[in-house]
Amino acid sequence: MKILLVSISNHHFFQWANQLKDCGHEVYWFDVMDGGPRSEKIQWVNQIKGWKMRWDFPLRQTIKAISPKCYRFIQNLNERNTVTVFEKIIKTIQPDLVHCFEMNLSGLPILSVMQNHKKIKFTYSSWGSDMYYFKEHGVTVVKVQKFLQRVDYLITDCHRDYRIAVANGYTNKFLGVYPGNGGIDYTTDNIQPIANRKFILIKGYESFGCKASKIVDALQLLPIASFENFEIIIYSADAAIIEKVNSAPFFKKCKHQIIARTTFVDNKKMLKMMGMASIHVSNNISDGMPNTLLESVGMGAFPVQSNPGNASAEVITHGINGYLITDPLDENEIATWIEKAISNVNLRTQAQEINIKLAQRNYTRAILKTKISQLYQEIFL
Known part of the structure; x- marks a missing residue:
């Protein structure tokens, strides 16, 4: 045909x-x-x-x-x-x-x-x-x-x-x-156990529908001590996010790196980073089913994810295998879920097992x- x-x-x-x-x-x-x-x-x-x-x-x-x-x-x-x-x-x-x-x-x-x-x-x-x-x-x-x-x-x-x-x-x-x-080619060899996960990944899109700026604001509401065991990686960062992070005193006090949106990152490398991440945070006022959500959960990163029109809730059960952001414009709420995700190792361990099985069953290429x-x-x- x-x-x-x-x-x-x-x-x-x-x-x-x-x-x-x-x-x-x-x-x-x-x-x-x-x-x-x-x-x-x-x-x-x-x-x-x-x-x-x-x-x-x-x-x-x-x-x-x-x-x-x-x-x-x-x-x-x-x-x-x-x-x-x-x-x-x-x-x-x-x-x-x-x-x-x-x-x-x-x-x-x-x-x-x-x-x-x-x-x-x-x-x-x-x-x-x-x-x-x-x-x-x-x-x-x-x-x-x-x-x-x-x-x-x-x-x-x-x-x-x-x-x-x-x-x-x-x-x-x-x-x-x-x-x-x-579908997604999950690189299962790169899926790390909870103890080896040292990254907090932030999707850095800032546009009409994407609100990474609210994640950046949320991080600054939390004590620096919350991040002493983690490196914050903001990937696909738009220019406004790069400027916001570079001008904030908070980020001078914690380990972080920025990967600009203009920098090409091979998908396999991105999946490997997700396999080493404790938490993946993405925030939008409008989206379908985010591919980065499906990628990150399949690699075992705990999702803190916005939920426009309840689309993300088709994958995430709040408090079981991730946290759902109800108001993507409320940095206080986002900060609450990030802090809970960092502190609750048992929840992240449970969620990792649930999410990897879910992804392998439904989204494997x-x-x-x-x-x-x-x-x-x-x-x-």
Whole structure:
């Protein structure tokens, strides 16, 4: 079968796409944003790149930096229309299935084309907050409902988003809940016992939906002595977080390191760090099922995790195998759960055993490969 995948250039998408390798399908990828060069991570896929600009003119990046207004004017003339290009691709490839990942960036831009080709099966994978927070992203209820009416098959990364889709009129086939990256290769050799775990890992995203700043504030509410046996590692740290940490006297008194978001960290190295971490803290006001949550629990790190729309509660039972943050904007609450996690070694030991078994059973990549292959077979029956 011919499968046309539609997505932005994204690590999680590449991981999902690779689950289709050697499954016997002819697979294409339309990079809907046309960002960057061909991906080396999915060399086996027919990649549709370089479609957006009519002419990659000299000094383009310089003009963009010096005169954004002039650059936008030029690009309005220079950029090809997504709908026009995608229509031609559909007619050329004649796919049996179009599978888009994320609604706002990938699904809505091609919706009008898919409405013109209703015989082509259309699958949509919800990602992160695209369903949960669609209004805040400027997408109207009418647009969401129109989009879902065209979708034949739905995949979500949490049960919450399936319920939201149904509430917005989705009535077609639900294929199930799967991690957005198609599963995780847990490096079990790197899973350390509680006594050897000396890191507290903090996810450092700070944006519209991500609030690492509140974790940083929470840490400073606790006694320095709480961290005497730990090194705080703030990874994927945005510039605002780096500045906040570097200017805080608290962090001059405790062992810590910052890994900037712009620094590439291989996934295997990240998993190894999680396997050495006592606690993993992540805080968002909007998200789906965080891949970092699934990665960290599978490597035995105790999760202190925000819970937008109760998505994280599908994995974490508060006080049993982690702590759930009810108010991601309340640094006092976050501080309470971090302090309890540090002090309760027995709970962390119990949670580690529960979480590793949970992850191995539900999120292991090798197991999910078969299920994902069967999922596509189900579509083509």
